[in-house]
Amino acid sequence: MIRADLVEEIVAHARRDHPDEACGVIAGPEGSDRPERFVPMLNAARSPTFYEFDSGDLLRLYRDLDARGEVPVVIYHSHTATEAYPSRTDISYASEPEAHYVLVSTREADSAEFRSFRIVDGVVTEEEVQVVETYMFAHTGADTVPDKD
Amino acid sequence: MAVTVSIPTILRTHTGGEKSVEAKGGTVAEVIDDLESRHGGLKDRLITNGSLHRFVNIYVDDEDIRFAGGLDAPVQDSSTVTILPAVAGGMR
Numbered sequence: 001m002i003r004a005d006l007v008e009e010i011v012a013h014a015r016r017d018h019p020d021e022a023c024g025v026i027a028g029p030e031g032s033d034r035p036e037r038f039v040p041m042l043n044a045a046r047s048p049t050f051y052e053f054d055s056g057d058l059l060r061l062y063r064d065l066d067a068r069g070e071v072p073v074v075i076y077h078s079h080t081a082t083e084a085y086p087s088r089t090d091i092s093y094a095s096e097p098e099a100h101y102v103l104v105s106t107r108e109a110d111s112a113e114f115r116s117f118r119i120v121d122g123v124v125t126e127e128e129v130q131v132v133e134t135y136m137f138a139h140t141g142a143d144t145v146p147d148k149d
Numbered sequence: 150m151a152v153t154v155s156i157p158t159i160l161r162t163h164t165g166g167e168k169s170v171e172a173k174g175g176t177v178a179e180v181i182d183d184l185e186s187r188h189g190g191l192k193d194r195l196i197t198n199g200s201l202h203r204f205v206n207i208y209v210d211d212e213d214i215r216f217a218g219g220l221d222a223p224v225q226d227s228s229t230v231t232i233l234p235a236v237a238g239g240m241r
């Protein structure tokens with residue numbers, strides 16, 4: 001389950017960096033499995049076929065997450081010429097068994113494929129993506145604030 | 150005095166779930182050997198044939214050891230060693 005505005009942010013980032021691959025995380029409170037804070041990252045590889053978080057950025061990201069009591073609930077990246085499905089490279093690097101690996105394909109200019117996967121010990125499992133306006137009615141905790149409209 | 154080593158989620162199976170553990174050593178390689186003596190299996194997740202895995206980053210304080218002498222990078226007492234898996238991938 002993911003908020004519509006976060007989906008829009010991810011797709012917009014992927015479009016902006018096209019034809020290079022875009023990458024980033026959506027952080028959320030540890031143990032909540034609730035993506036909340038959009039954190040776009042620089043693709044240090046600046047490549048249409050590869051992405052990598054810069055190693056210094058990676059360290060700062062994890063320190064910041066730790067300080068906030070957050071984890072990377074979603075780790076996203078784009079594929080710019082192929083389908084939104086984890087490649088062999090994606091699988092070999094995947095090292096957050098509790099994260100949702102989101103892939104966006106920007107190969108079509110007018111539609112974006114948006115899919116989510118678990119990658120655990122090299123095994124890929126696709127999961128259904130449920131896009132919601134707010135987490136408030138979805139049993140995700142008492143701290144969400146209602147939308148004003 | 151000892152070095153604090155920060156362990157990423159995926160390797161915490163080797164440390165009984167601990168996020169950070171203490172170790173001793175004057176270089177990163179010595180710290181890893183010391184960890185291995187108490188948390189068996191950890192070393193193989195980091196090093197193959199004497200070199201650091203491509204998909205693992207190790208930092209001494211704020212410095213990525215790839216730019217600071219690799220596994221021979223010096224570690225001071227009270228340093229923090231952080232192990233983080235690289236976040237990377239690609240379409241192939």
